[in-house]
Amino acid sequence: MKKSEDLCQCRIIHEERVAGARQKALEVHEIEELSQLFKALADPTRLKIILALEQEEMCVCDLAAFLAVTESAVSHQLRLLRQLHLVTNRRQGPILYYRLTDCLVSRLAQLALEHIRE
Amino acid sequence: MKKSEDLCQCRIIHEERVAGARQKALEVHEIEELSQLFKALADPTRLKIILALEQEEMCVCDLAAFLAVTESAVSHQLRLLRQLHLVTNRRQGPILYYRLTDCLVSRLAQLALEHIRE
């Protein structure tokens, strides 16, 4: 029942299952995007930013105060969230107000939170 | 309108918003758990494992073949997923069959995927 003539040197016990998994697997590019999205939510600082912005829009220095990190750190994280289109900003004079682009991240966080709280 | 007498040296433009965010913030421990959960989904290898197990249970060497990594790498990742109670296993002889503990991760992945596909 063992097969070893695969691309990789791995043993394969259930060849059908491996084949089945390969067939139904997402495209590399989709996996990559999925993992980037979850990675954005995987850091406590970014998670706090996102949850804070659920309430109301905030500027960089307010977020820095709230998070107790430098404004630079916040700015770096906001750039990442911006590149993934998770947050957007609007300028009012010299101040940039950040807000969530849509409710996706909120829904993900909510779903995860419910599970954590059992 | 500027205040500088905060714990951290940060400027605060909108003190009410910072206070509001602090008040509604989750507990440190919940933030930590949330981020760990998302971190589990943030790696392409783990994501592929989870999506593969949505179809049917698989053993370590099958997963290794599917992922084209060593069985050791799979085992390390499965341990992490096990510790977060995202996967469970059942032993049948010398073989351990892994499966998803519940549908949470599937729901999270599904929700995220819908968004990525617009």
Place this chain on the structure above:
DNA sequence: TTTATATTTGAGCATATGTTCAGATATTCT
């Protein structure tokens, strides 16, 4: 135009992460 404020950017650094390798466990079959 000069000055001050709000944010961004890039470099540098310490820590975290994911993988492989080698060797340890655990279970089954002789």
Place this chain on the structure above:
DNA sequence: AGAATATCTGAACATATGCTCAAATATAAA
């Protein structure tokens, strides 16, 4: 008991991540 198989574990290493500092931009007010 001894051999074979399936999985796990710890060390080592290369890369990724997140932060701070210092300096650059951008907008507004004097």
